[in-house]
Amino acid sequence: MDTVESWDNDIAESVAPAGAEAGDGPDTAEEAAGDGPPDGDTSGARSGDDRARAARPQHGEAPFQLDEVFFSRTDARGVIRAGNNVFRRVADYDWDAMLGAPHKVIRHPDMPKGLFWLFWDRIKRGETIGAYVRNRARDGLSYWVFAVAMPCGDGYLSARIKPTSELRDQVEELYAEQVRQERDQGLSPQDSAAWMQERIAAMGFPDYPRFAAHALSEELMARDAGLGLGQDQCIGGFRTMLDCAESLKSETDMLVREFAMTEIIPHNMRVIASRLEPNGGPISTLSTNYGGMSREMSRWFQTNVVGESSNFGSIEGTVSESMFIECMVRLLNECARQLDTERHALGPVDLKAERGYLDGLATDYRAKARARQDQLAEETRRILDACKKMNRHILGLSTTRVMCKIEGARLYEGRESLNDIIGELNGIQQRIRASLARIEDLSGTIRGLLT
Known part of the structure; x- marks a missing residue:
C-alpha cells in the first residue's frame, strides 16, 4: 500500500x-x-x-x-x-x-x-x-x-x-x-x-456494540425461524436477561428522581420546625437528624448506584456483551460443522488446520463467555446487597418520620403543614421501597437464568 x-x-x-x-x-x-x-x-x-x-x-x-x-x-x-x-x-x-x-x-x-x-x-x-x-x-x-x-x-x-x-x-x-x-x-x-x-x-x-449484539441475536433467531428450528434457549435466556437489565436501568433512573426529592424535603422540614419551635425543640432536632441521614444516604446512593461504573449502570452492557459472545461462539461452531460437510477439495487450504482455528476460537470465546457470566452473577449479587442497604437507610428515615408525626400531634398550630411534609415523605419512601423490590426481583431473575 x-x-x-x-x-x-x-x-x-x-x-x-x-x-x-x-x-x-x-x-x-x-x-x-x-x-x-x-x-x-x-x-x-x-x-x-x-x-x-x-x-x-x-x-x-x-x-x-x-x-x-x-x-x-x-x-x-x-x-x-x-x-x-x-x-x-x-x-x-x-x-x-x-x-x-x-x-x-x-x-x-x-x-x-x-x-x-x-x-x-x-x-x-x-x-x-x-x-x-x-x-x-x-x-x-x-x-x-x-x-x-x-x-x-x-x-x-x-x-x-x-x-x-x-x-x-x-x-x-x-x-x-x-x-x-x-x-x-x-x-x-x-x-x-x-x-x-x-x-x-x-x-x-447506547453504543455500537449493544446494537451489534442485538442485531446478531435478531439474525440468529430469524434464521432459526426460517429454517423451522425451535428457539435457541441460550439466546432466549439472554434476551430475557437484557429485558430485565433494561427495566433495572429504568427503575434506577426512577430512584435517582426520588432521591433528589429526599434532598429537598429536609430543608422544608427545618423551615417548618423553626416556625413551630422558635427556640428549638424535638421537631427541630428530628428534622436536623433526618437531614443528616438523608444526606448520608444520598452520598451512598451517588457512590454505589448512580453512574455507568456502578453495577446498576453497567449490568446492561455486561448482559449485552455476554449475549454477543455466546452468539459468536454458536456461529463459529456452525462454521466448523459446515467445513466438515464440504466435499470439495479446498485447493491449498488445509481443512484440518482451519478446523483447528475455528475450534480454538470457539474454546477461547466460550471461556470469555463464562467469565462474563461470572461477572454478571457478581454484579447481581452486589445489586441485591445494595438494595438491602438502601432498605436499611429507608427504615431509619421512616423511624424518624414517624417520630416527627408523633411530636407534631402534640402541636395545636401549624401541624397541618408538618403533616403535609410527613405525608410527602411517606409517599417517597413507599415508592423507593417498591422500586427496590422490583430491582430485587429483576436481579433475581437474571441470577436464575445464569444457573
Missing part, C-alpha cells in the same frame, strides 16, 4: 463481513457445490463449479442459502489466507484467484466508509465486532451478510450468516443515507462513523 490510510482501509474492508440474500440458485450447499470429489481430486470440483456458475442468475443477488455459513481468514494486512467453500462459491472466485488476494476484491461500492473505519478501529484494538455488510461477487452479483470479525493468530477471521430480519432493511436504508452524507457533506471515515453511531443511538442503542 502507498499510505497508512490506504492500508487501514484495506484491512477494514478485508475483515468486513460479506453478506448475501439467496437468488435463484440451488436450495442447499450440497446442490450448489455439486456431488463433490474425493479430497485431492479437483476434476470433480471443477465440474461442480461449472454447474454452480451455470445456476447463478445474471443479475441481482448471488446464491447464498439460509442454512449456509461461511468464513474467511486473513493476515494482518487483509490478504486472504483461507476460507470455506461456501465463501469461495458465493464470491464466485477460484481458489487460485482468491488466496493471496486482498479481501477488498469483494468490496461493494454502496458500502459507507464510516462502517469500515469503525470496524478497523475495534479490531486493531483486539476487540470483536459485528456488522451488516453488502459485498460484490466476481460476476457483479451482490450479497448481504451479517458477520462477526475477531483477531485470529496474527490476522483476523470473519464468520458470516445470511441476514433476514427486518433490521437488515433498516440498516440498508441507514447505509444509503450514510453514503449520501459522505458524498454530499464530505464526511471523513471517522466523522461518518460518528454520524452512524448517532443514528444508532437514536434507534435506542
Whole structure:
C-alpha cells in the first residue's frame, strides 16, 4: 500500500463481513457445490463449479442459502489466507484467484466508509465486532451478510450468516443515507462513523456494540425461524436477561428522581420546625437528624448506584456483551460443522488446520463467555446487597418520620403543614421501597437464568 490510510482501509474492508440474500440458485450447499470429489481430486470440483456458475442468475443477488455459513481468514494486512467453500462459491472466485488476494476484491461500492473505519478501529484494538455488510461477487452479483470479525493468530477471521430480519432493511436504508452524507457533506471515515453511531443511538442503542449484539441475536433467531428450528434457549435466556437489565436501568433512573426529592424535603422540614419551635425543640432536632441521614444516604446512593461504573449502570452492557459472545461462539461452531460437510477439495487450504482455528476460537470465546457470566452473577449479587442497604437507610428515615408525626400531634398550630411534609415523605419512601423490590426481583431473575 502507498499510505497508512490506504492500508487501514484495506484491512477494514478485508475483515468486513460479506453478506448475501439467496437468488435463484440451488436450495442447499450440497446442490450448489455439486456431488463433490474425493479430497485431492479437483476434476470433480471443477465440474461442480461449472454447474454452480451455470445456476447463478445474471443479475441481482448471488446464491447464498439460509442454512449456509461461511468464513474467511486473513493476515494482518487483509490478504486472504483461507476460507470455506461456501465463501469461495458465493464470491464466485477460484481458489487460485482468491488466496493471496486482498479481501477488498469483494468490496461493494454502496458500502459507507464510516462502517469500515469503525470496524478497523475495534479490531486493531483486539476487540470483536459485528456488522451488516453488502459485498460484490466476481460476476457483479451482490450479497448481504451479517458477520462477526475477531483477531485470529496474527490476522483476523470473519464468520458470516445470511441476514433476514427486518433490521437488515433498516440498516440498508441507514447505509444509503450514510453514503449520501459522505458524498454530499464530505464526511471523513471517522466523522461518518460518528454520524452512524448517532443514528444508532437514536434507534435506542447506547453504543455500537449493544446494537451489534442485538442485531446478531435478531439474525440468529430469524434464521432459526426460517429454517423451522425451535428457539435457541441460550439466546432466549439472554434476551430475557437484557429485558430485565433494561427495566433495572429504568427503575434506577426512577430512584435517582426520588432521591433528589429526599434532598429537598429536609430543608422544608427545618423551615417548618423553626416556625413551630422558635427556640428549638424535638421537631427541630428530628428534622436536623433526618437531614443528616438523608444526606448520608444520598452520598451512598451517588457512590454505589448512580453512574455507568456502578453495577446498576453497567449490568446492561455486561448482559449485552455476554449475549454477543455466546452468539459468536454458536456461529463459529456452525462454521466448523459446515467445513466438515464440504466435499470439495479446498485447493491449498488445509481443512484440518482451519478446523483447528475455528475450534480454538470457539474454546477461547466460550471461556470469555463464562467469565462474563461470572461477572454478571457478581454484579447481581452486589445489586441485591445494595438494595438491602438502601432498605436499611429507608427504615431509619421512616423511624424518624414517624417520630416527627408523633411530636407534631402534640402541636395545636401549624401541624397541618408538618403533616403535609410527613405525608410527602411517606409517599417517597413507599415508592423507593417498591422500586427496590422490583430491582430485587429483576436481579433475581437474571441470577436464575445464569444457573
